[in-house]
C-alpha cells in the first residue's frame with residue numbers, strides 16, 4: 001500500500017508536472033502564436049505598403065500616359081482655334097478699342113449649375129445676348145445637357161479648371177486641371193476652347209502658368225459683380241457699374257452656389273447697359289475687335 005501510495009504519489013506529482021508543462025507549453029504556444037500572428041500582420045502591412053507604393057507608381061505612370069495622350073490629342077486637334085494668335089498665352093483684363101466703341105462682355109463662371117444656369121440662359125435668350133461661360137470640368141461631367149445648351153444657345157464656352165482648386169499645383173496637377181476640362185468640354189459639346197480663366201483669378205498657383213504656356217488666352221475681368229458674396233441685388237449691380245467701361249469684361253457667376261441674386265439682378269444689368277448705349281459681345285468677339293483695331297492702328301503708324 002505504501003508503495004502504491006508512493007506510486008500514486010509519484011504519479012500524482014508527474015501528472016501535476018505534466019499538467020504544468022502542458023499549461024506552460026500552451027501558454028508558450030499562445031505567446032508564440034501571438035508573436036507569429038504579430039509578425040505575420042507586420043509583414044502583411046509591409047506588403048501593403050509595398051503594394052501601395054507599387055499601385056501609386058502605376059497610377060502615376062497611368063496618369064502620365066493619360067496626360068501625354070490628352071496632350072497629343074489636343075495638339076492634333078490644334079490649339080486656339082477661336083482666339084487670334086497674338087492673344088495665345090496672353091492675359092487679358094479688357095480690350096483696347098477705339099474711343100466710343102461701347103461694347104462689353106458678360107461672363108459667367110463656375111457652372112453649369114442646376115436652376116441658375118438655365119435661368120441665366122433664359123434671360124440671355126429673351127434679350128438676344130450672347131455671353132461667355134467659364135465652366136468647371138466636374139460640373140460639365142455632372143450636367144452634360146446644361147453644358148450642351150450653353151453651346152446650342154450660341155454662347156462661348158471656356159475652361160475654368162476641373163476642380164476649381166485654389167491651392168498650389170505642380171505641373172502634372174495643373175495639366176490635369178486644364179487639359180481634362182478642355183477634353184470634357186470637347187467631348188460634350190464638340191467645342192475646342194482655348195480660353196481659360198483661373199479660379200479666384202489666382203495667377204500664382206501653377207494652373208494659369210500651365211494655361212499660358214499651352215497658348216490659352218487667360219481671360220480676367222475689369223468689372224467684378226462680387227456676386228459670390230451675395231451682396232444683394234442693388235449692391236451687386238453697383239459693383240458692376242462702378243467698374244464698367246467700353247471694351248470691358250464683367251465677372252458674374254451662374255454656378256458654384258446659390259446664384260438667386262445674380263439671376264434676379266441680370267435683367268436690370270442688361271437694361272442699364274443698353275440704356276447707356278452698350279452692345280453685348282462674347283470674349284472671342286471682343287478679342288477680334290481689339291485685334292482688328294490694333295491692326296488698323298499699326299497700318300496707320302506705318303504710313304509716312
Ligand SMILES: [Zn+2]
Nearest residue numbers: 109110199200
Ligand atoms: Zn470660379
